[in-house]
Amino acid sequence: MADHVDQVLAQWAVRRPDLDVSPMAVIGRLSRLSRLVDAELRRTFTAHGLDAASFDVLATLRRSDPPHSLTPAELMRSSMVTSGAITQRLDRLEARGLVSRSPSASDGRSVVVALTGAGRDLIDEALPDHVATEARLLAALTEGERDALATVLGTLLESLGEQSGTSGKGEQGGKGEQSAKDGKA
């Protein structure tokens, strides 16, 4: 397997033999693969009139408890983007009638974002295609390789401080108001 990253490693070995660039074998491939995967997923989103950012929000709402509503702060934590990005995502989705915003009853600063019927229909229609695309992207791996990959990536995520919010350390306060995590799965 002489892929692009192997070439890069070979070039560095000549140009900078003093450096141990072996970490690039992992990080470089991770980076390139992520780009390719993103580009491929985007095609599915586009086919359903969506983009990754919109899909992320709709999917996060969809998998939360009925009536599929969360606050912008929760969406922000789930998607790893800034609050400004969430505001703008919601502006776009609201303008299309896919989500609604209403004032929170319990917190005067906050807003409740809910899936509309149209939003739910759209995400429910796009989801099967999305997971099919993901499955196709992984088709080259055996089930054992897939599991091993998921495990190793999980190890790395944990080591980098990715916390699960409602599990692990068990330090959750009563209402545990940190449901949906992660975006673009």
Place this chain on the structure above:
Amino acid sequence: MADHVDQVLAQWAVRRPDLDVSPMAVIGRLSRLSRLVDAELRRTFTAHGLDAASFDVLATLRRSDPPHSLTPAELMRSSMVTSGAITQRLDRLEARGLVSRSPSASDGRSVVVALTGAGRDLIDEALPDHVATEARLLAALTEGERDALATVLGTLLESLGEQSGTSGKGEQGGKGEQSAKDGKA
């Protein structure tokens, strides 16, 4: 050890038990990990007055044959961004005196981009920090795990570099344009 992606999987199992969302265990973690890694690498770049895009170009030039020069088209293929992005990256680097552009002697359409002395100094100074950061990001893995990870990611990259769409269900709009261009031969 339940990370965010495990929670997402558990939520989907409740909300959409009809779907097999297991591919998300890999793709979701890949996506999140890539975000975290990018954010971490950016700190090293910033410490050297660079960003990921500039580092990418300088490093690509640095590891090419002396006199460390390539054409924009070659840089484009290596970095997986569009030609417009390369033009703008080069504009920025040229304005800082880190690269130079001169007309190609052999092809009237083309341009030769070369590292300047300042550009070479900067990338040579940033590189050790960069690989050290990468090594630190992987510190949680054993050498065996790192090798296995690199191998599996390589398998995926190759499978996507060759397939690049036009497979799977026929319902999708099957325009296998580009999207999965890898810099390999």
Place this chain on the structure above:
DNA sequence: CCCAGATGTCTTAGCGCTGAGATACATTGC
């Protein structure tokens, strides 16, 4: 030689994100 299509570079409009900060409300300690 000439033309049609391929290729290389650059241009521009538009998009989504970040980072900094404004504003309003909530919570805590005293």
Place this chain on the structure above:
DNA sequence: GCAATGTATCTCAGCGCTAAGACATCTGGG
């Protein structure tokens, strides 16, 4: 009560990228 601090949302300028396309130049088949 009230000030100090924390939290939630939104605003906005700036940035880098993409998509589409404008040109110029190259290449190969009549």
